[in-house]
Amino acid sequence: MSISNLQKCTICLSNVDRTTHGYLRHLRQVHGNDHLFNTSCPLCDSNFIYTNLKSFINHFRKHDFNSSGQDHSSLSLAPPFNDFNLDNHDDTDDSQQIQQASVWQSEHHGALDEIRKFYVKMLLKVREGHVLPGNIMKTMALSITCLLENFSYYLLSKLNINVDNVISYNFNNDIEKNIFEISRNEDSFIAACQSYFKFVKPKEILLPTGSKAYYIPLHQLLKNLFETQGFYDCVKQEKELISQFHGQDIIYHYQNAEFGRQHPVLQHKTNCFSLQLYSDDLGVVNPLMGKNAIHKLTTFYFSIDDLPARHNSSLSAVHLLLLYYKKDFDDEKNRKILFAQLSKDLNSLEEDGLILPGDKNPTYFTISTLCADNLSGKL
Template identity: 25%
Template sequence: MSAQIYQCKFCNNNRSFQEFRDYFRHITLYHAGERNFRLTCDISSSCGITYKTFASYKMHVHRRHYSLLNSSSNQQQVNDVQDSDPLSAHTNSSTVIDPTTTNDSNADVIYVDDDNDTDDFGEPWVDLPINNTPQDKPIDLLKIQQQYTRFLLELREYHILPQSIIQSITTHILSLLDNIMELLEDQAKKSDQSSARTKSISINDMTSIVKTIKQSITISTRNEYQFLESCKNFFNYSPPIENILSLNEKKKEYSYYISIKESLRKILEKEDIMELLVENIRNQYGLTNADADLMFSCRDGIGGRKIRKNSFMIQLYVDGIGVTNPIGPKKDKHKLTIVYFMLEDIPDVFRSMLQCINLAAICHTRYLSCEEKLKQFYDPIVKDLNDLQHNGLSINTFNS
């Protein structure tokens, strides 16, 4: 039973590695930006696929061989798998799978090239200098700075993010590192109870903590579902609700509704928002009582004066917009009907802010051609408004 050797095919001298984690680290640091990236995964007999982008290769490794990145003890398990299959030495390891020829029946092929890091011309987003030195240099602060600068460069040039967003990302990363340091210090104090002045932590404990942190970060961004679930848990995110407009067997038609009641609850639970609304209503009442010719809102009209003074008013808007996707063969314009609302009692200086304009429902305009579908589209909005009118809304805020 012989140990597997991993050779770097990008280096001129075909540098070899005893452990896969060292090999993967070398590929990540020195060859991720290769202009003509082509790498075949031959860890086990079930692989043998050539990846044309580093992103697709990295995704395959993290999904199929993640255990090899954590400890060297797992190396023996892979060797056992390869030695147990006498056909593994004759497996064709030069298979190239393009996204257009992907076979869904092959579990390994599903993940090939589904994250394309090229632009419309098929070239990498940026050509960075590749260091093909025979021996990897040790990781130092300069290497970390270089890798982070490359990350920021990708955000700016490929994802077209402004500098203000990049600075915000950097601020949050620094805050994350501070929290990690505090966590390590707390663990060091718990590990060494003999001396209150000593702060020490073993390498194994530190590795375990960092591993746990990496797993928690990975879970939040693994896929769209996990990301939305994290938003629900951490930020009280309420996803839009599907509203079926037609049960046609050929094609189902949906509209999407965001609960006005839940949106109002989150708005009113914000700090100082209740005080801001009440103060604005009082100021308007004081001005209109002093001058009967002044009108600031619907409250100052004949019908508005019949509304209870201890209630808030909601103003609904219906608008039609056109959207298009300039990328791709289909560039048709899609017409959408949207319903949004705003608190009528919010001060005028905040009315034009996007945070104060809240989406309630959205639908393709062509779906609302008949009266029945139109009624189904507005039905959840009417139910929400009736419930607010008769039952009100209970919120948790300051001492009220």
């Protein structure tokens, strides 16, 4: 059977557009969210049943490739070389055509990269802190690709351009491939966040009791913070302002007080920034489970103590460091394991420091304050 003879959907038996794009568009829009998706290919003699929409689409397109005689097998965005400078074949040699194709391809791959970044940012906003189920992400990816495909067809038809041209086909295919790759599972989404937004993946800590805790590497968090545009300059300016009030009657910052000036690390290292640590307990409930039991967790946060007050009062200046079950803290062995990596990183920052962007000499960090339940203790 040829594609042109295909008139009905093999799943719902509805009349469909007698083109490859029309048939696939119907599958995405009508059956894309079917949990029990299953169909055989109407264009071959195989009795194999496809239970995944993406697998079926990839198989179905192979028939289109073979019947059209065009080389669509590559998902490259570069069109055939003959598409460039059609009016002056004699004046353009092969090397110039190859160079033009390369430029065209690199520019549009850059556009795809921007689309990937925008899609990841949109998912981050919708997820509201990683609470969006994976099947919903796949539904969003399917809906977005359908929307973009319909938009491109409408735009090309208004411009009197063939909607089945190679460039449009490959570009839509690349967008679909990239979006579904990001939404495939949690690992692929986290990898995209690491690539585009410098997301620091937490390290899993296994405890002897069988529980798990999570620690976010402090070194990497600080590097990302100080690579933010203007952040380093803002901290240095505040640090200089604090030092100007040393020995004066006005205590601009608690470091200007006698106790602050006696800090063992800040007293001997001028190129040193201070960190504030916070500890707090919280309870979480999974509303999707049958039981409404509260899981009690303990968290550790940190902030840069040398930030101006207008920035330090914002929640965006507070960063998560450690997360574990509150009950695991009662065991002495667990406590040693929980704080082993954090203690090691803090000692390294005090003794070895960190090379910040634009610097040749290390900058040191030390704890100035530890807060728990709004009660502050100086270290």
